[in-house]
Amino acid sequence: MSSPILEGRALVKSYDEGRVAALRGVDITIEAGEYVTISGPSGSGKSTLLHMLGGLDVPNSGEVLFRGSLLGKTVDLDTFRSCQVGFIFQAFHLLPTLRAVENVQVAMLAMNSRANHRLERATALLEEMGLKDRLKHFPNELSAGERQRVAIARALANDPTILLADEPTGNLDSVNSANIMEILRGIREQRGMTLVIVTHENEIAASAPRHIRIRDGRIEA
């Protein structure tokens, strides 16, 4: 039997010298190609859990495994983030001084790929996102929906196996939300990627075959 693509074991995380507990012993398993949503109230620990699974943060105790190998020990966190994971954030987090196509390339700068290849890939991804006419636009010249599509293209730049989205529609209107969710689901189906979305929107949470609810740092279902 093959290992799950991601596995969290007894994850504990607290902040403010232990006074604020974000995760209180979370166990979670995500299979390759799975589409999972994680929902819960504000401060429930859902984003913290996503950060742990993506190697952005480390637990106080417990461990995260990628295909059975321990993150931060057997698997280098930086290499994991650059090669295996694509992050999408609520606030888009595009670099304001870079054009759309440059924002996508910046993810590939650390990968020792050729400059021509970086440009071609960034252009192709943005075209796939329907942004062919927005390649040279700066983030402040794009709508919120367009910015999130640039962020999705950037998350796909290094051809990751896992896409982690933290409230990807949190700053969007309903039309753009639906559009972004359609894009994310389409990407997963076409590329066979693992998709994990953190959301507080019930409709999005329910759209996944598997929905995990989290409250006070513990998984409910």
Add this chain to the structure above:
Amino acid sequence: MASQLSFTGFAWKNLRRRRLRTLLTLCGITMGIGAFVALVGFSRSFEHEWLRLYQSSGTDIAVLQSSLFNSSLDESLGARIRALPQVAAVAPLVFNLIDLTPDVNALVYGWPADSYELDSLRFTSGTRFRAGQPEVVLGDLLAQNLNKKPGDTITILGETFTVTGIFHGGTALETGAVIMPLDQMQIISSREGQVTAFHVRLRPTPAGESYDHYVKRVQTEIEALEPGVRAEAAAERAGNNQIVDLAHSVAWGTSSIALLIGIVGIANTMAMSVFERTREIGILRALGWKGRHVILLILTEAAGLGFAGGLLGIVVGWGALRILSIMPQTASVVSTSVSPVHLFESLLIAIGSGLVAGAYPAWRGARLSPVEALRYE
């Protein structure tokens, strides 16, 4: 075609983000490198001019007392040096840096009227001076600054001298100099019977012996003539006299301070830049940038500032040297020639300064926790 992003292109865009701050930082490093180019260039050109001075006159050995400033030798020593079989000619001299006007000072030499060193000067007008007469010849640059021509008079240490000729010397030390009969120089500087040094021209190097060995051998023989006398090969003398040493020390000391100010400027800019971009660094880390990529980015920006400041500093420093070389107060000791090695060295120092200044901010940037940085407002 859309924009291709390179690592250096990204660094450049970051520097352009705060243009005024980048410009002010550039000014700091430009001033530091400019001071280095001008001051160290000046001291090195000064040394170089000394060497050329010896070379143009064909001097092989300089004979003097322990130090240049107070070197005083008995004039009669010249005859004993001349008696050595390897010696072709001996030129005694007295020299000093003297104020000619409140604004103009110049090297004033006293040479015998028949000194072999006069043969290396090319007279553009007038004639040489005569022994025992209150006459002088002027370097063309000094003559121009003082607006003097043959037949005019000039007052030196209260004595009036007639200008008999204008010459073009091969070095800045000559073109800005006054040369008068040795006996006249001894009188006005109260050094009758004494000289500052002897310049010695040797006969051709014997077959089978190297020039260096030959010079060394004669040096030993000259030093054996009288205790306390030092004979130095001309090439060594150029780089090993107290005026040159002093010029080097002042130049390095002053430009080091200026460079330090430039380094602090870059360090401040890079530290501020890292602070302001905390969240962006978090984004880059989230995208898989390793700590070393963040370090490389910040160091590229800092080195870029150093490089640009270095180029501008070279232009400023060279411009300063040009101005010094035509100013009456300094023309006699400054030439505009700056060696390519010195310019390359300046550029390396500028880039090195940038790297040193960027090291700590880069280290700090690389140590930022990705998730903490992303939360940063």
